[in-house]
Amino acid sequence: MAITLSERAADRIQKFLAQRGKGIGLRLGVRTSGCSGMAYTLEFVDESLPDDLSFESGGVTVLIDPKSLTFLDGTELDFVREGLNEGFKFNNPNVKNTCGCGESFNV
Amino acid sequence: MALLQIAEPGLCADPHQHRLAIGIDLGTTNSLVATVRSGETAVLEDEAGRALLPSVVRYVQDGSPQVGLEAKLRQSDDPHNTIASVKRFMGRGLKDVPHAAATPYRFVDAPGMVRLETRAGVKSPVEVSAEILKVLRSRAEAALGGELTGAVITVPAYFDDAQRQATKDAARLAGINVLRLLNEPTAAAIAYGLDNASQGTFCIYDLGGGTFDVSILRLRQGIFEVAATSGDSALGGDDFDECIYRWIVGQSSLEEVPVADARLLLSLARKAKETLTDSDSARISATLSSGMEVDRILGAETFFDLTAGLISKTISPTRKALRDAGLGIEDIDGVVLVGGSTRMRHVRDAVAKFFGREPLTNLDPDKVVALGAAMQANMLVGNRKTDDWLLLDVIPLSLGLETMGGLVEKVIPRNATLPVTRAQDFTTFKDGQTAMSLHVVQGERELVGDCRSLARFELRGIPPMVAGAARIRVTFQVDADGLLSVSAHEQTSGVQATIEVKPSYGLGDDEIARMLQDSFSHAQNDMAARNLREQRVDGLRLLEATQAALDLDGRQLLSEVERAAIDRAMETLRVLLNSPDHTAIKRAADSLNRATAQFAARRMDASIQRALSGRRLEALEA
Ligand SMILES: Nc1ncnc2c1ncn2[C@@H]1O[C@H](COP(=O)(O)OP(=O)(O)OP(=O)(O)O)[C@@H](O)[C@H]1O
Ligand SMILES: [Mg+2]
Numbered sequence: 001m002a003i004t005l006s007e008r009a010a011d012r013i014q015k016f017l018a019q020r021g022k023g024i025g026l027r028l029g030v031r032t033s034g035c036s037g038m039a040y041t042l043e044f045v046d047e048s049l050p051d052d053l054s055f056e057s058g059g060v061t062v063l064i065d066p067k068s069l070t071f072l073d074g075t076e077l078d079f080v081r082e083g084l085n086e087g088f089k090f091n092n093p094n095v096k097n098t099c100g101c102g103e104s105f106n107v
Numbered sequence: 108m109a110l111l112q113i114a115e116p117g118l119c120a121d122p123h124q125h126r127l128a129i130g131i132d133l134g135t136t137n138s139l140v141a142t143v144r145s146g147e148t149a150v151l152e153d154e155a156g157r158a159l160l161p162s163v164v165r166y167v168q169d170g171s172p173q174v175g176l177e178a179k180l181r182q183s184d185d186p187h188n189t190i191a192s193v194k195r196f197m198g199r200g201l202k203d204v205p206h207a208a209a210t211p212y213r214f215v216d217a218p219g220m221v222r223l224e225t226r227a228g229v230k231s232p233v234e235v236s237a238e239i240l241k242v243l244r245s246r247a248e249a250a251l252g253g254e255l256t257g258a259v260i261t262v263p264a265y266f267d268d269a270q271r272q273a274t275k276d277a278a279r280l281a282g283i284n285v286l287r288l289l290n291e292p293t294a295a296a297i298a299y300g301l302d303n304a305s306q307g308t309f310c311i312y313d314l315g316g317g318t319f320d321v322s323i324l325r326l327r328q329g330i331f332e333v334a335a336t337s338g339d340s341a342l343g344g345d346d347f348d349e350c351i352y353r354w355i356v357g358q359s360s361l362e363e364v365p366v367a368d369a370r371l372l373l374s375l376a377r378k379a380k381e382t383l384t385d386s387d388s389a390r391i392s393a394t395l396s397s398g399m400e401v402d403r404i405l406g407a408e409t410f411f412d413l414t415a416g417l418i419s420k421t422i423s424p425t426r427k428a429l430r431d432a433g434l435g436i437e438d439i440d441g442v443v444l445v446g447g448s449t450r451m452r453h454v455r456d457a458v459a460k461f462f463g464r465e466p467l468t469n470l471d472p473d474k475v476v477a478l479g480a481a482m483q484a485n486m487l488v489g490n491r492k493t494d495d496w497l498l499l500d501v502i503p504l505s506l507g508l509e510t511m512g513g514l515v516e517k518v519i520p521r522n523a524t525l526p527v528t529r530a531q532d533f534t535t536f537k538d539g540q541t542a543m544s545l546h547v548v549q550g551e552r553e554l555v556g557d558c559r560s561l562a563r564f565e566l567r568g569i570p571p572m573v574a575g576a577a578r579i580r581v582t583f584q585v586d587a588d589g590l591l592s593v594s595a596h597e598q599t600s601g602v603q604a605t606i607e608v609k610p611s612y613g614l615g616d617d618e619i620a621r622m623l624q625d626s627f628s629h630a631q632n633d634m635a636a637r638n639l640r641e642q643r644v645d646g647l648r649l650l651e652a653t654q655a656a657l658d659l660d661g662r663q664l665l666s667e668v669e670r671a672a673i674d675r676a677m678e679t680l681r682v683l684l685n686s687p688d689h690t691a692i693k694r695a696a697d698s699l700n701r702a703t704a705q706f707a708a709r710r711m712d713a714s715i716q717r718a719l720s721g722r723r724l725e726a727l728e729a
Contacts, residue, residue: 012145016113020146026113032704032711041119042111044146080110084154084250087110087144 003028003055003062003072009079009088010058017060020044025054025061028077030068038071038105040090109252113145115491126488127251128286130294130480131243131260133236133274135194136316136343137447138162139474140243141481142251143490148298148481150474151250159473160246164238165189170227172238183370186211188225192317193239195340196221196232197277198269205340220273233277240281254638257286259484261476264290264322264336267504267549267559268591275590286487292322293331294479295445299467302326308334308438310428312458312466313445314421315473317343321425323432323439330524335431337424342417344380344448350413351376351405355391359401368395383407384450411453418457425461442466447473506583506591509546509555511536518583521551530582532598539571543579547593566595642692646684649696650677653703656710664709676702 005013017023029041045063048054052063064072075092095105109125120126129151132139137159141150150158157176165178166188173181182189190212196204201216213224222229240260247255260283262274271288278285292311296302301309306327313320320338324331352373356364364372371393379389383405392402429435442462448454449472458466470478485491507517508531519529535543543566550558569577578598585591653673661670680695 013113016145016147027116029119032708038707038711040111041114043114043116043119046116082110082252084151084246085110085252086250087112087252089110 002074003057003064003069004076005057005060005062006076006078007058009077010060012079012088013060014058017044022046024048025063027063028068028072028075029065030071040105042088115146118490120490125251125253126256126490127247127253128256128481128484128488128490129243129247129251129258130477130482130484131240131258131283132291132294132474132477132480133194133239133260133262133277134162134315134476135192135318136162137473138239138243139477140247141474141477142247143481143485144251148478148485150471150477151246153246160239160242161191162194162239163189163191164193164235166225166227166230168226172227174238174242183366187213188227190223190225190230190235193232193235196223197236198267198271198273199232220269233273233280236274236277237280240278240283244281244283255283256488257284257484259287259289259294259480259487260285261289261291261294261480263320264292264333265320265338265504268506268561269559272590286484289480289483290322290331290333291320291445291476292324292333292336292443294476294483295443296324296326296331296479297482298470298475298479299441299443301441301443302329302331304440305329307440308432308434309441309443310425310439310462311443311445312421312425312449313338314448314454315343315446316448317341317345319343319421319424321421321428323428323434325432333521334434335428337428337431339420339424342420343446344377346417347380347414347448347451348373348377350417351379351391351410354405354409354413355401355403358403359399361395361399361401365396371395372401379405380410380451383410384452407452414453418454421454422457422461436462439464443475444468444472445475504549504559505551506547506549506561506585507558508533508581509548513555515548515550515553515555515558518581519585523585526584526586528582528584530580533579533581534575535569535572535577535579536574538574540574540577541569541571542567543569543595545581545593545595547583547591561591562593564593564595566597569597570600572599639687639689639692642689642696643684646680646692646696649699650680650684653677653699656703656706660706660710660713664713665706669705673699673702673706 013026023044023046025045027041027043027045029043030038031041032038048063049065051065053066053069055062055064071094072090072092073094075090078089078091080086080089092105114120127142129140129142139150139158139160141148152158153160160175161179163175163178163182165173165181165185167173178189179191182191198220200219201207201214201221204214204221207214215222215224215229220231220233222231223235244255258278260274260278262271266274274288275285291313295311295313296309301307304326309324309326311322311324313322318338318340319342320336322336323334325334352369355372355376375391375393379391382389387407389405390403391405392400394400439462442458442464444455444458444466449458455466455468505517505521506519507515510516516531518531519527523529533543545564545566546555546560547562548555548558549561552558566579569579576599579595580598581593581595583591583593654677657673665673676695676699680692680699683692683695686692
C-alpha cells in the first residue's frame with residue numbers, strides 16, 4: 001500500500017513546510033461530505049497520532065489514518081497550475097465518480 | 108476543478124466551504140492583492156505576470172471603465188476621463204483637495220465628497236476606487252478558484268473617519284466583504300512578523316510613487332499603536348523622475364519641450380532611475396518630435412547627487428514623527444522600508460545612516476503592505492488558530508463633540524484599541540430646553556475649527572427641565588474598522604430619544620444603492636452571470652449524484668421519513684435551478700447536502716466495512 005507525491009508536489013510541500021517554520025509533514029485524509037460522498041483533506045502535521053501510517057515520498061513524510069488509506073491507496077498527489085489558479089490535485093485510482101467541482105468523490 | 112491547498116492542522120475547510128481571504132493594498136499609484144495559500148503568503152499576478160495594478164481608471168467611449176496599465180498609458184491624451192491617484196480625493200470635499208487647479212480633472216463640488224465629471228457621467232471617488240477593487244477581486248477569484256469570503260484593505264494611518272468610510276463604501280460597491288480596514292504601516296509590520304515579539308517600537312518609512320509617509324508604531328501585548336505619523340503628501344518616486352528629466356533637458360540644452368516629448372523623456376527618466384537601483388549607469392536615448400536625437404549616460408553617482416535634496420526632505424518628517432512620539436533614535440527597535448522608491452540604494456543608505464541600523468528590506472517594499480493585509484485576512488476568516496495571533500488596531504485621531512465656545516470635548520482619545528465604546532454625559536444649559544444639537548469632530552486640536560467636522564445631528568424631545576437638570580448621555584462607538592456611530596439619549600426622565608449618525612462624508616445607503624444599480628445595469632455584471640452558471644451546473648451535478656446514490660443504497664440505508672426529506676430537498680433544488688438567483692440555488696444545494704449528510708456517512712461506513720473485510724491483513728502490515 002502506498003501514497004506517492006509527484007516531484008512538483010514534493011518540491012512545493014518542502015517549500016511550504018520550510019516557510020511555515022514548523023511541522024513534521026503532510027496529512028492526507030478523507031471524510032464524508034454531503035451527498036457525493038467523500039472529500040479530501042490536506043493539512044500540515046505538527047504531531048503524529050498513534051494510529052497514523054507513514055510514507056516517505058520525495059523527501060516528505062506523509063501521514064494518513066488507516067481508515068482514509070483504504071480510499072486513498074495508490075493515490076498520487078500532484079501540484080498543478082490551471083490559469084491563475086494553482087494547488088494540489090489527488091490522482092486517486094479508487095475513484096468512480098467525482099462531483100463537478102472535483103472536491104468530492106465516490107468509490 | 109477545485110485545486111486544494113494545505114490547511115493548518117485541524118482547520119481543513121469542508122468541501123465548497125473554503126474560506127478564501129485576500130489582502131488589498133489600495134495605493135495612490137499602484138494597487139495589489141495578496142493571499143495565503145498552503146501557508147505561503149504571496150502577491151497574486153495577472154495573466155501577464157504583473158503584480159502591480161496601476162491605480163488608474165479611464166472611462167472609454169462607451170462609458171465602460173478601463174483599469175490599470177492600459178488606462179495609465181492614455182493619461183496624457185485623455186486627461187479628463189482618466190483618473191489617476193483617486194485615493195487623494197477619497198472622503199474629501201473640494202476645499203480639502205490639494206492643488207485642485209493643478210490637476211486636469213473637472214471637479215464637481217458635492218456635499219460630503221468631490222465628484223469628477225467624465226464622459227461616463229459624474230463619478231464619485233468611491234466609484235472610481237471600486238473599479239480598481241473589482242479588477243483585483245476578479246483576479247483573486249480566478250487565482251483562488253472561488254468566491255471570496257472577505258478582504259482586509261489597507262489605508263494610511265492618518266486616514267480619518269470620512270476617508271475610511273469612503274474606502275469601505277468602495278469595497279462594498281465592488282462586491283467585496285471587508286473583514287477589516289488595516290493601517291498600512293501596521294500591515295507592513297505584520298508582514299515582517301514584528302507582531303510576534305511581545306513589545307517593541309518600530310519606524311515604518313514608506314516612500315511610494317507620489318507620497319511619503321512615516322509612522323512610529325508601538326507594539327504592546329499584541330496590539331500596535333500608532334504613536335505618531337508624519338510625511339509629505341507631495342513627495343515620492345515621481346519627483347526623482349522629474350529630477351532626471353530636468354537633467355536631460357539641461358544636458359541636451361532643450362528649450363521648448365512639447366508635451367509628447369516631455370512624456371517620453373519622463374518615462375525614460377523613470378526607467379533610468381529604476382535601472383540605477385541595480386547598475387552603476389543607465390543610458391537614455393530617444394528621438395524627439397523635432398527629429399533631434401537625445402543620447403545620454405546617467406551615472407549612479409550623478410543621480411544620487413541630483414536627488415540628495417529629495418532624500419533629505421524625508422528626514423525632517425521622520426524627525427518630527429520621533430519628536431511627536433516623544434522618542435529618540437535609540438528607542439527604535441526596528442526600521443521597515445515600504446514603497447517602491449525605497450529600492451533606491453541611496454534611500455536605503457540615508458535611512459540606515461539616520462537610524463544607525465540596517466533597515467528590514469528582505470521583503471519586496473512595494474508588496475509588503477499587501478502581504479501583511481493577506482496574513483491578517485487569513486487569520487480573520489479562521490484559517491489560523493486565533494490564539495496564535497490576536498491583533499487589534501487603534502483609532503488614529505481622537506473623536507469628540509463641540510462644546511460651548513467652539514471647544515472640543517474628547518470622548519474617545521486617539522490610540523484607543525478597537526472596537527471601542529465610550530460614553531460621556533452632557534446637560535442642557537437653558538431652562539426648558541427641549542433640543543440639543545451635537546457636532547461630532549475628529550482631531551487632536553482644542554478648537555472645533557481646527558478639527559475635522561464629521562457629523563451634526565439633533566436630539567429632540569428632551570422634556571423641559573431647568574438648566575443643568577437633564578442628563579444626556581452621548582455614546583461613541585467605533586467598530587473594528589475604525590468606523591464611528593454616535594447615539595445620544597436623555598436619561599433622567601423615562602423618555603428616551605436616540606439617534607445614530609453616519610459621518611457626513613460617507614455615502615448614504617440610498618446613494619450606494621443607486622451606484623450599485625448603475626454598475627449592474629452598466630457592466631452587465633459578468634460576475635453574477637458566471638456565478639449563476641456555476642451554481643446551476645453544481646446543482647445539477649449534485650442532483651445526479653444524489654439520485655445515483657439513492658438508487659444504489661437508498662433502500663437499505665434510509666427510513667421512509669429520511670427518504671422523504673431528501674426527496675423534498677431534491678425537489679426544491681430542481682425547481683430553483685431555473686431561478687435567476689444564484690444564492691437561492693446555492694442555499695437549496697446546501698440544504699440538500701445537509702439532508703444527505705447522515706446518508707453519506709452511513710454509505711461511507713458501509714463501504715469501509717466492505718473494504719476492510721477484504722483488506723484487513725494488508726492494512727496491518729503497512
Ligand atoms: N527598482 C526600482 N528602483 C527605484 N524606484 C522604483 C523601483 N521600482 C519601483 N520604483 C518606484 O516606486 C514608485 C511606486 O511605488 P509604490 O508602488 O510603492 O507606490 P504606491 O504605494 O502606490 O504610492 P503611494 O505610496 O504614493 O500611495 C514609483 O515611483 C516607481 O518608479
Ligand atoms: Mg503605498
